């Protein structure tokens with residue numbers, strides 16, 4: 001009960017302070033263009049229809065998986081025996097955000113993308129289908145989930161995904177042997193503050209000026225919100241955007257250090 005009230009308070013705080021939906025009042029051309037051409041972009045690409053079709057199929061699926069939970073756990077799904085339809089509804093990235101991730105990859109063209117938390121593979125597919133020249137490395141702790149995601153990748157005939165199965169901290173050093181520069185990171189699993197900060201510092205070792213990191217569920221708990229505040233205040237982070245569901249950080253030194261709560 002306390003958790004629910006505290007979450008609602010954070011949500012209303014965001015609602016009252018979020019601005020710049022259309023880029024008004026933004027002086028930075030970089031951010032203005034990002035808001036206008038990525039956040040607000042209405043166009044759809046053909047590949048997005050395949051992801052959307054798959055997502056709808058998953059929402060109707062009666063199959064079940066026995067899930068090994070490595071993360072902070074679900075607030076709703078408590079049993080290890082979970083329906084695919086429930087995982088798709090409660091854990092998978094929502095279309096509004098998977099479409100945004102797709103557009104971000106189209107716009108910034110990152111070569112190396114790392115995802116922590118594959119789940120059914122909706123986010124992974126959004127990255128991989130957005131730019132066939134990007135290589136997507138994705139980590140999932142639960143073997144059954146990882147295996148299920150791999151079938152989805154085959155279904156959509158996607159070749160630019162490399163999957164890793166195991167605990168994030170155990171898999172990260174293995175994944176990091178694959179590339180020198182991390183262009184884009186999507187941290188979407190184990191929503192605990194300390195763990196999230198740890199993934200941030202690990203990813204930072206491979207980051208460069210043009211890297212972009214996206215954190216999911218930044219207001220999921222007080223603990224996560226505190227971690228997010230530490231991340232956006234980190235001296236290497238120049239621009240940070242709070243969209244409530246996700247937080248985005250940029251490291252570009254040409255940008256002056258600013259934090260925005262953006263209506264999305």
Ligand SMILES: C[S@@+](CC[C@H](N)C(=O)[O-])C[C@H]1O[C@@H](n2cnc3c(N)ncnc32)[C@H](O)[C@@H]1O
Nearest residue numbers: 070071092093117119123141167168188189190
């Ligand atoms: C919110 S879901 C990811 C959603 C996915 N990114 C998408 O686009 O639909 C989080 C996933 O991270 C996995 N996970 C959580 N903590 C983990 C950990 N410490 N190590 C490995 N996997 C973990 C869970 O099994 C779960 O499948």
